[in-house]
Amino acid sequence: MAACSIRSRRLPNRSIGSARDSVALRRAVLREVALDLVEPFETSFGVERRRRFLLLELESRDGLVGWGECAAAREPRYSSETVGTARETLGRLLPALLSPEPVSLAAFHARADRYRGHAMAKATVETALIDLLARARGCSIAEWLGGRRRRVEVGVSVGIHPTPDALVRRVGAYLDDGYRRVKLKVRPGWDDVPVGAVRRAYPDLEIWVDANQAYPTTAAADIRRWASAHRVAQVEQPFAERAVRAHADLARHAPFRVCLDESIVDRPSLEDAIRARALTSLNVKTSRVGGLTAARELARLAAIAGVPAWVGGMLESGVGRAHNVHLASLGPFTLPGDLSASGRYYRTDLVDPPFVLRPGSTLEVPRSPGIGVEVVPAALRRATRWTRTWTVGGGGHSARS
Numbered sequence: 346m347a348a349c350s351i352r353s354r355r356l357p358n359r360s361i362g363s364a365r366d367s368v369a370l371r372r373a374v375l376r377e378v379a380l381d382l383v384e385p386f387e388t389s390f391g392v393e394r395r396r397r398f399l400l401l402e403l404e405s406r407d408g409l410v411g412w413g414e415c416a417a418a419r420e421p422r423y424s425s426e427t428v429g430t431a432r433e434t435l436g437r438l439l440p441a442l443l444s445p446e447p448v449s450l451a452a453f454h455a456r457a458d459r460y461r462g463h464a465m466a467k468a469t470v471e472t473a474l475i476d477l478l479a480r481a482r483g484c485s486i487a488e489w490l491g492g493r494r495r496r497v498e499v500g501v502s503v504g505i506h507p508t509p510d511a512l513v514r515r516v517g518a519y520l521d522d523g524y525r526r527v528k529l530k531v532r533p534g535w536d537d538v539p540v541g542a543v544r545r546a547y548p549d550l551e552i553w554v555d556a557n558q559a560y561p562t563t564a565a566a567d568i569r570r571w572a573s574a575h576r577v578a579q580v581e582q583p584f585a586e587r588a589v590r591a592h593a594d595l596a597r598h599a600p601f602r603v604c605l606d607e608s609i610v611d612r613p614s615l616e617d618a619i620r621a622r623a624l625t626s627l628n629v630k631t632s633r634v635g636g637l638t639a640a641r642e643l644a645r646l647a648a649i650a651g652v653p654a655w656v657g658g659m660l661e662s663g664v665g666r667a668h669n670v671h672l673a674s675l676g677p678f679t680l681p682g683d684l685s686a687s688g689r690y691y692r693t694d695l696v697d698p699p700f701v702l703r704p705g706s707t708l709e710v711p712r713s714p715g716i717g718v719e720v721v722p723a724a725l726r727r728a729t730r731w732t733r734t735w736t737v738g739g740g741g742h743s744a745r746s
């Protein structure tokens with residue numbers, strides 16, 4: 346770490362987090378892992394009890410290891426990507442990295458850009474590569490990206506519950522844990538009454554809601570009515586991802602922020618949404634936009650347009666969470682992210698130390714090199730369902746656990 350600080354001071358800022366950084370790889374190991382959630386998480390598109398996802402380990406010729414997590418789920422519900430499509434895409438992207446020549450971030454982006462879509466698969470490789478590059482420099486990813494915050498403010502995302510009373514009790518438990526803002530998942534039929542119940546129980550609480558595209562555009566007047574009545578601070582992605590005009594209509598003179606999540610997948614989609622005034626808040630997910638580089642660029646672009654950004658979550662394990670926490674240390678992320686402590690989602694996380702909620706509803710940004718936390722070999726072994734390994738000149742081979 347000390348070496349990193351000294352080198353950082355010597356280097357001009359633009360060379361930190363440079364796309365020209367390169368590293369020679371020895372091995373790539375892709376695993377499918379399974380982790381049980383502490384409790385079911387229900388959104389407008391379904392219930393998750395257990396997360397099965399891909400985890401990528403990149404090993405450099407010097408023996409350093411970088412980690413990347415793929416946010417794609419088993420089912421194409423949040424997005425069209427799945428564990429299956431990501432596995433196939435990674436099977437195309439990874440062999441090219443396993444060359445005797447050092448691979449740069451710019452070279453990876455150029456290769457990845459040849460394929461349309463598959464942002465989550467691309468982000469898996471990009472984040473693992475950045476972890477490695479940062480470790481090679483002796484820097485944390487936050488430093489590598491140019492982030493300055495030591496702690497980041499976080500909130501908690503609360504799923505759909507069987508009854509409004511159950512929701513109010515759950516929110517109360519999170520407030521007891523120390524969270525200061527909650528994001529309630531909503532859908533048609535689960536909005537006015539449960540949100541109103543939480544507002545009555547906690548008159549001063551900062552409440553956001555997220556519909557994951559569940560409403561028809563004809564519901565705009567009703568959403569405006571209940572969200573205003575319950576003093577909701579932010580309404581996230583009520584309409585379909587391509588319904589830019591409907592979001593713009595909702596945002597006009599709204600007493601709450603209108604946040605876009607699924608609609609924003611790249612720079613052109615953000616530029617169009619900004620031009621249409623369709624958002625007054627931006628949820629940036631590393632996985633949805635193809636990696637940390639794009640996430641940083643979109644947040645900067647939003648800030649220039651006066652749109653505050655925050656880091657969204659995808660039920661990540663400690664690996665993806667670490668990348669997200671480093672991202673949130675950057676200046677444009679001025680709203681609290683969906684970056685809860687490890688214990689919010691998993692009893693046993695894959696990383697050590699786990700993320701713990703600190704005073705002021707914050708998480709500490711790890712200071713050690715790379716993601717700043719270590720994957721625990723025993724926890725990884727227990728969670729692994731299969732592995733596929735590529736080596737330089739050796740092709741790929743698979744194994745079941």
Ligand SMILES: [Mg+2]
Pocket residue numbers: 555557581582606607628657
């Ligand atoms: Mg969302």
